[in-house]
Amino acid sequence: MFKTISVIGSGVMGSGIAQSFAVGGYSVIVNDIKQEFLNKAKKNIGENLDLLSKSGELSSEERDAAGERIHFTTDLKSAAENADLIIEAIPEVIELKWDLYNELARCKKKDAIVSSNTSTFPISKLTAHESFEGKFIITHFFNPANLVPLVEIVKKKDTNPKLVQSIKDLLLSIGKSPVVLKKEINGFIANRLQTALMREAFSLVGQGVADAEDVDKAITAGPGFRWAFVGPTRIADFGGLDTWKRVFDNIAPDLDKSEGAPELINQLVKTNKLGTKTGEGLFKYSGDEVQSQLKTRDNYFLKLGRIKKVNE
Numbered sequence: 001m002f003k004t005i006s007v008i009g010s011g012v013m014g015s016g017i018a019q020s021f022a023v024g025g026y027s028v029i030v031n032d033i034k035q036e037f038l039n040k041a042k043k044n045i046g047e048n049l050d051l052l053s054k055s056g057e058l059s060s061e062e063r064d065a066a067g068e069r070i071h072f073t074t075d076l077k078s079a080a081e082n083a084d085l086i087i088e089a090i091p092e093v094i095e096l097k098w099d100l101y102n103e104l105a106r107c108k109k110k111d112a113i114v115s116s117n118t119s120t121f122p123i124s125k126l127t128a129h130e131s132f133e134g135k136f137i138i139t140h141f142f143n144p145a146n147l148v149p150l151v152e153i154v155k156k157k158d159t160n161p162k163l164v165q166s167i168k169d170l171l172l173s174i175g176k177s178p179v180v181l182k183k184e185i186n187g188f189i190a191n192r193l194q195t196a197l198m199r200e201a202f203s204l205v206g207q208g209v210a211d212a213e214d215v216d217k218a219i220t221a222g223p224g225f226r227w228a229f230v231g232p233t234r235i236a237d238f239g240g241l242d243t244w245k246r247v248f249d250n251i252a253p254d255l256d257k258s259e260g261a262p263e264l265i266n267q268l269v270k271t272n273k274l275g276t277k278t279g280e281g282l283f284k285y286s287g288d289e290v291q292s293q294l295k296t297r298d299n300y301f302l303k304l305g306r307i308k309k310v311n312e
């Protein structure tokens with residue numbers, strides 16, 4: 001059913017999504033508003049494909065073939081008119097998305113499916129002006145989309161179950177791990193879980209309970225180590241629900257319950273300490289440290305992905 005996938009928006013997410021489909025054997029068209037953005041995406045995708053061939057994940061022929069399956073254009077019409085699935089990955093600004101959907105409705109194939117990579121907008125808001133006659137769905141990839149398997153699928157109440165199944169099958173065919181939400185909720189599943197945990201992480205650092213380094217290690221060497229293979233609800237079953245009842249009853253009253261961004265983040269943002277983009281956040285970064293940390297991260301993710309593929 002799906003042969004050609006168009007990705008609209010070639011930024012952080014769009015380039016990773018495009019790469020995932022090209023490696024999975026699909027023909028991909030990437031669209032952006034300026035050629036310079038497409039050039040940057042092409043370079044990033046090339047480097048990420050190199051990582052896959054250097055690590056043995058792809059042969060050099062497979063690497064080249066994946067690269068050749070991706071076409072780049074600033075012409076929205078030519079990107080949309082031949083696609084079976086159009087994935088929107090433009091900035092999280094509702095008016096921009098609505099304008100794009102109006103244009104897509106005019107130039108896409110009648111049966112083509114449109115999906116959004118939105119992180120925050122409910123599907124009912126996205127389709128407030130253009131419903132695409134039920135052929136619209138949310139496919140929420142995780143950054144870096146070329147390496148992280150999770151894709152959250154959000155449907156409308158009346159979305160045809162066959163459409164959901166076909167998107168799920170498509171994602172499985174490129175090695176992704178799709179999950180389907182039974183109903184709409186702000187933040188979907190993964191970002192709600194992640195935000196709950198990060199609120200407490202920042203609170204612990206802010207209260208001076210531990211350094212950021214040790215708070216991170218308490219996750220990567222502890223719960224995070226388990227979570228790559230055993231999720232939190234099953235961990236509770238293994239630990240015993242009577243034990244977990246006592247854990248919740250004893251600890252939950254003490255957890256941070258603030259309703260906005262943690263105070264520590266507010267303070268850092270006020271002083272323009274925004275993380276890697278300004279050279280300092282919770283940690284300091286100098287020279288090409290960020291690039292080398294990202295490379296190390298991607299190599300670990302690649303290895304973890306390989307272990308998960310073998311075991312699932």
Ligand SMILES: NC(=O)c1ccc[n+]([C@@H]2O[C@H](COP(=O)([O-])OP(=O)(O)OC[C@H]3O[C@@H](n4cnc5c(N)ncnc54)[C@H](O)[C@@H]3O)[C@@H](O)[C@H]2O)c1
Pocket residue numbers: 008009010011012013014031032033034037088089090091092096100117118119120140141142143
């Ligand atoms: N960055 C993340 O970690 C992340 C994770 C999951 C989901 N998302 C979501 O994915 C979407 C894209 O985020 P991103 O981080 O890749 O953004 P980004 O800013 O890196 O990239 C967006 C790209 O879209 C292009 N663009 C803007 N308007 C366009 C238009 N009308 N037509 C074609 N291209 C257009 C921009 O030029 C830019 O290259 C957002 O909805 C975001 O919320 C982001």
